[in-house]
Amino acid sequence: MIETLIKIFLFGAVVGGIWGLVASGFSLIFGVSRILNFAHGAAFVSSAFLAYALVNEGYSLYFAVSAGLMLAAVIGVVVYALTKPVRDREVMVIIVTLAFALLVQQVLLVLFGDRGVSIEPFVEGVAEIGGVKVTHMRLLSLALAVICLTALEVFITKTNLGKKVMATAQDSRAAMMVGIDIEKIFLFVMVLSSLLAGFAGILYAQIFAVNPEVSLRALIYAFAIVILGGLGSLRGSIAASFIVGYILVITITFLGARWSEFVMLLTIVAILVVKPTGLFGVEE
Amino acid sequence: MRYAKAVLTVLILLAAITALCAQPEKAEREKVVIGVIGPMALPEGQAEEKAVKLAVEEINAQGGILGHKVEVVVGDTKLDSNTATSEFRRLATVENADVIIGGFSSGVMTAMMETMAETKTLFLSDASSPAHAQKVEQNYEKYKYWFRVSQNNGSTFALDLADMVKFLRDSGYEVKKVYVIRDEHVWTDPVMEALKPLLEEMGVEIVKDVKIPRGYSEYEQLILEAENLNADLIMPILAISGTGDILVKQWATLKPDLLLAGHDLSAIDAELYEKTNGMANYEIFLADGGALVTAPPTEKCREFVEAYKAKYGHYPESHQAYGAYDAVYLYKMVVEMAAENGEKDPFDPDILVKYLVRFNASNPVQLTRTIAFYDNHDLMWGDEYVRNWISQWQDGKQYIIYPPSVANGELKLPPWIQK
Amino acid sequence: MRWVNGAALILAAVMPFILPEAYLYIFGLAYIFAVMVISWDLMVGYTGQVNLGHTTFVGLGAYVAALLQTPLRTGIAMHPAVSIIAGGAAASAVGLAIGIITLRLRGYYFALVTAILPLVFMQTVFIWRELFGGEEGFAVENTLFTTTLEKYYFSLVVLVVSFILMKKIVDSRIGLRFMAVRDSEELAESLGINTTRYKVLAFVLTSFFAGIAGAMVVNYRFTVSPELYGVPLMLLIILSAVLGGLGTLYGPLIGAMVIYLAKNWWLGDIIRTFSLPINDEIVLYAILIAVGILMPEGLYHEIKERWVKSNKQ
Structure with missing residues (x-):
């Protein structure tokens, strides 16, 4: 029993951590610029594929990972450029990013x-925690995810730039009036979020494997998580990532793998029926 | 009066257009047209197209079929039934394909078989559901144009998997408990149904039967559970999930004291070793389609993979290549047989069906694989025909390890196995 | 406008005398696809609610109709005409339930929830696959028509009837209220319009036609499969409607025909002829991005504007 609990705790946290990286960026972009970035999954997979290709060409792992992250940042810039002319039309934003x-x-x-x-992992080997075998890579990726998310939180609340981001998120017109260059903020947030997604993609390719279809999958997860957490709430989406991680793992453990996604989607729909603004969201 | 004139003009115009567009009735045959259809964005479809083109090139170099030049037309299913039926119809009626080769994916095949029946087109196909052959059985006249060439029907995997367990036991690896991980898909049901009694007979217990959805990735928990249940073997039955590579990778990372042996479509991919950074080592799998690049079962197969490499710069990207290549030669053979027997139209599909069924258990034909058909036009299964050879990844290469008649390697256990 | 409509209709009617059967088959499918697109426009273009789950109702209509006319699976053998209507009715019933829950809210929530819906419904096909046939789908037994010619005319009739009905709706007082909701919900409410009720009404109507279209597909190609719930189909619908111009019905109709025929016929030929190292989806998505940015109003509005301008000069 204890073993099962440890297993659920650990595996759920790892899944939650990776999706947290994706969802937090998605949420941040929406919070700041009101853009539903359907191209968020593109950064996730592209960075992983580039890193894979470079490792295969004989480059070192860390160089390949950096290049992958660069590509993710470039995708962020492209999405910024594509959405700029249509930003005030929500239908077009969805369509353009989805098409991209x-x-x-x-x-x-x-x-x-x-x-x-798949990309070779940063660390090899298996640890045993309370009788449960866990790969080092999983533990590392959990740690990395927690570090990134904490750093993001600190950055947003404590630094000057972070405060500008928050101000823009709260009211972009007011932010503009007090002299914040909101275009720069938009671009910055887009790149930062894409970097987070790209990093998540690389971790994902180390623990699992990516194929082009995963991009849509990552998007759907990010999407579901952000809705669950409440649109525009960064903390809400981080909390929701872990909730989704645990729902997945608990379903696999007790109901069977075949139900995993169905139960997750159903739970989210059910929560939305009861509380349409998500767990931490505010009604617009 | 003016009205009548206008109507007359329109009618004449229409008649002229119709006459222009209508195909001339069975004019002198100038060429033979072979259609190839498949998902052209995927390796399966691309392999089919390339293999057919290679075969046609060879045949044209030797004077074509009955002296006619052979031409290839391509259709793309995009794995979508609407598109597939439209494309099949285009190949059959606009391009006037004499035979259509390919397919892939059971659902798309089910839809295309309706168009095939309507257009009465010979269809030498790929896809693995037993339901297709059952259709031929139930309504022979309607569906007789369909033959399965690429691979055995999916339910034969049960026989291969049972043989795999038996072979492991005979080689000294004791198998008492098996943990099954399979696709949440209709194709695995008949496999499981047939496999259960076979394993029971051998005294092997299935400790758990897990179904996974498409795109599933959390295998580590399942591997740990299998270890806790003291399984000797994790048996994947995976084709649709698309994530067999993650299973083998996580198995090689966790190094549990059990083997990974079963049917995993991703293991057949010749690049799996590279794509998993060598983690695929020691996976035991079934070579679906009856041929491997590194272990060709016939002389023709050996020549084919080398010719393929010479023409395209790489080996066949999927096993659909063998079936598609064989299908072209099969077609040439039956047309020539029909002509020799003095048939009035040796290209008539109704007549060709009669010649194709002559390749039965006692009269197989050796191409890249040894091909024969059952009465329901399904591809014949067996050591002497085509079967899903029991194979293993060893240091970057795929070897067939059973049956001995085609084997080119021996079973190797992973170093971390202690049993 | 009238004579353009008439000419188009005559062209469609004589098409069988001009085109080989295989292309006729594609045209018929394009008509059914057009029903999906214009019904999406009814909701998105006229009430401004972004419905990303239109294929939920296409799939629902398809599966309901397929099950009702396949005795081998359900023991029910309804007349295909009845089952097509039943497919539409089932879709609109589900639309009603979902609409009541989700359309009370404004903003993005409706888009988000509808985006998840088809995924949920697609899962049901895999989970209860004894009934729905899983990934493979199943063949439908007694269908309305058998020859391509019959099927072609039938889908043409369904398209024309659907189009006329929807046109009547948007030109009526109901349609005016839809547009009032689209242009400003606050204003509409202050005028005494119950906005939620009209949004739900639009959703029910849009779902009904989507269901009919799904059921038509089943009767057209004789099989049903889960891709009718799929995201790619949804995207193609969005692409066509946006390209044509939202909120016009005519634009989406033309967009649907052009996109469907391009995707299933012309583009493939072009790419094969030049053996380009890309696939047709790349071309389509690139076009979509370009149209989205360069003329976000869609082709219909763009052309109309130019027309008006040149007439003034």
């Missing part, structure tokens, strides 16, 4: 085929 996400997915499909690729 699918474009990237198809390009990856043409380049790499539909099969999964």
